[in-house]
Amino acid sequence: MVDERIYTEDDVIRLRELIKPYLTEKRYAHTLAVEREAAYLGEIYLPEKVMKLRISALLHDITKMCVSEKQLQYCSEFGIIVDDYDILAPKTLHSKTAAALVGRDFPEFDDCEIVDGVRWHTTGRDGMSVFEAIIYLADYIEDTRTFPDCVELRRYFRGSLELGEDKYTVFYRTMVRSFDMTVRGLLDDGKLVCEDTVMARNYFVKMLMTSDRSM
Numbered sequence: 001m002v003d004e005r006i007y008t009e010d011d012v013i014r015l016r017e018l019i020k021p022y023l024t025e026k027r028y029a030h031t032l033a034v035e036r037e038a039a040y041l042g043e044i045y046l047p048e049k050v051m052k053l054r055i056s057a058l059l060h061d062i063t064k065m066c067v068s069e070k071q072l073q074y075c076s077e078f079g080i081i082v083d084d085y086d087i088l089a090p091k092t093l094h095s096k097t098a099a100a101l102v103g104r105d106f107p108e109f110d111d112c113e114i115v116d117g118v119r120w121h122t123t124g125r126d127g128m129s130v131f132e133a134i135i136y137l138a139d140y141i142e143d144t145r146t147f148p149d150c151v152e153l154r155r156y157f158r159g160s161l162e163l164g165e166d167k168y169t170v171f172y173r174t175m176v177r178s179f180d181m182t183v184r185g186l187l188d189d190g191k192l193v194c195e196d197t198v199m200a201r202n203y204f205v206k207m208l209m210t211s212d213r214s215m
């Protein structure tokens with residue numbers, strides 16, 4: 001069995017430069033903010049994986065700037081199965097294509113957890129790991145986000161922790177709220193709701209229920 005690769009601060013600093021050609025200036029600033037937020041969340045929930053979380057955050061949006069045609073081209077290139085949802089709601093496709101691109105363009109960072117963090121950062125999924133949830137949440141609440149839902153969720157999360165509530169209860173509740181906000185927005189706009197998002201939402205509701213933590 002091959003030992004898990006240990007990533008260092010130097011790897012993170014180098015990767016910050018490597019991703020620049022894939023992002024606009026604005027998207028790069030967002031990406032660095034997600035890296036900071038993932039590090040902050042990682043210190044609370046997954047301190048032994050902070051470096052890998054930062055790397056996953058840096059890679060999460062590397063195909064976000066690609067138009068739908070390019071996304072679909074990547075899908076056929078990498079053998080990604082495209083379903084109806086991908087065609088009708090192509091906004092979430094970038095998480096699939098970015099995950100696939102890591103192995104080709106950033107092979108030294110091609111680690112299962114890092115790639116899964118990238119893969120599930122947009123929709124979430126049933127049974128998602130704490131690692132995946134951190135990347136998802138970091139993307140949602142990072143400091144440069146000014147969308148009202150993001151500001152509200154950031155305040156809710158940090159405020160609840162400051163009140164000294166159980167950190168896992170706060171985490172699960174924040175995840176449920178984020179999915180609720182996303183689904184509510186999609187319903188209001190008459191758009192499709194991804195099944196993975198519904199499953200992810202229910203997964204965290206179940207986590208709260210089975211841990212006997214009331215909403």
Ligand SMILES: [Fe+2]
Nearest residue numbers: 034060061139
């Ligand atoms: Fe993002």
